[in-house]
Amino acid sequence: MLTQENLQKAESLFKKYPEKKAALLPILWIAQDQEGWVSEEMMKYVADLVGVPYAHVLGVVTFYTMFNDKKLGKYHIEVCTNVSCMLKGSGKIVDVVERACGAKVGQTSADGKFTVSEAECMGACGGAPMIAIGEEYHEYLTPEKTEKLLTSLK
């Protein structure tokens, strides 16, 4: 369920588009921002709100990599390993991240603090190697800087 405030935000989106369904992705973003992920219950709720079948919402959530149908750790660490980052040593960054977070790529640390993912190019190739923590980009990394950055997270 969306909070009253978020529900209003969601409903105000409908007027941006000629058809309600177009508001599906933006509303899923609101839902994910609120809960940190999109549960089955939330998908059903959003389906009703937008007026599409639950199966459609499920299809959309699973198609787009940024929608999480599982709970993630408090910090989502995404390491870009695509070409430009790879050339600048993203392999070492992956090692440091896995060690410092206590979680391998695709896993969440036992204390629920970190989820580590390998990411495709995030459009920051000039600042390679880079990681994203949530919405924040951290560029021009070295293994040392990465370690420092991660240990500074509370």
Added chain:
Amino acid sequence: MEKYILPNIPNYHKIDVYEQHGGYAALKKALQMKPDEVIDEVKKSGLRGRGGACFPTGLKWSFMPKGNDKPKYLAVNGDESEPGTFKDRQIFEFNPHMMIEGIIIGCYAMGITSAYIYIRGEYRKWIKMVDGALADAYAKGYIGENILGTGFTTNIYTHCGAGAYICGEESALMNSLEGERGYPRVKPPFPAQKGLWGMPTTINNVETMANVPLILNKGYDWYSKIGVAKHPGPILVGISGHVNKPGVYEVPTGVPLLTLINDPQYGGGVPNGKKIKAVIPGGSSTMVLRGENLEGVNMDADSLKAAGSSVGTAGLIVMDEDTDIVAVLARIAHFYHHESCGQCTPCREGTGWLEKMLHRFEHGEARQEDVEMLVEVANQIEGNTICALGDAAAWPVQSFVKRFREEFEKRVKVKEEVEAA
């Protein structure tokens, strides 16, 4: 040279500063012209799309039906997910108003009353910046009802993607905007006939739109003389990989790749004085070039075509002499396999085979026949799919094997030696 898209003007992203430097004058000028005259101006300027295919922008606009009997749409492509590409983000951050002004002019020229800027989900921070700029432009009366008292009305909205490279492909982008999974559509019908919500639609890249005010401000003749005649204008080149000064640089089209890589005002050379082994000139889907063959190759459509590659998104990736070419291609193949939407068998299966085979090469487990097999699989994908992601997956493989064959054969031999021992 003077810079127009990313000038060195502090706070240019703020509407007041943008206006102080002549911002929104092009819009005022355009609104005094007939819509067709605006399209004509863009046509004559020679502007070609900056989203990858270099399609003439004015011509694309002229495909839109005239009249206002049904709604028409503009989708501005800010998905920017082609590896090696990071230029549109600079526009969102440092010059959003030039893009917005271009969008309003485009809407006026094509009789469009709603435009959507589709921006990749990873750029949420930058979407907020664009939203801020849009709000300021609304407040000044440049967007919305009865723009500057001319009776013309148009609205511009941002729309946030959610992590899928394929949504940069124009028909997948439209499906995504409509609240669907990002599956490309079969063409025809083309978007100018049947696009968003079944209505005539134009799709243009962010940087393409940012070029439009320049043309209106200073005239097509002035614009067409920047850079090379057949592909004119300023172009944002993203330089990454093994250079001392990676970043986005604005240059006129036609600058030699070696200048972009080595000149201290651009890439600043390869670290530790190493040699250039290979260059991918325009994002990961464009064909790789050998370092020793870069003499005389320039950043424009014709020159790169003659060299056996293409401009793509002008995302220049530089690889030094120590680079493991096989590993780079394996990483690229992984990307296209991961991003294939799975609708067409040649793309879905082919990209998977390519990735698997390349991992065999990486680990010294490939056979001699596999070198040819790689090219064959790529050839079977190319041209046999619904969208150009299939081609984008094939081109790197074809060009890497053609131009660095020895690197692949070396990896085969290692295995044979191991077996003989």
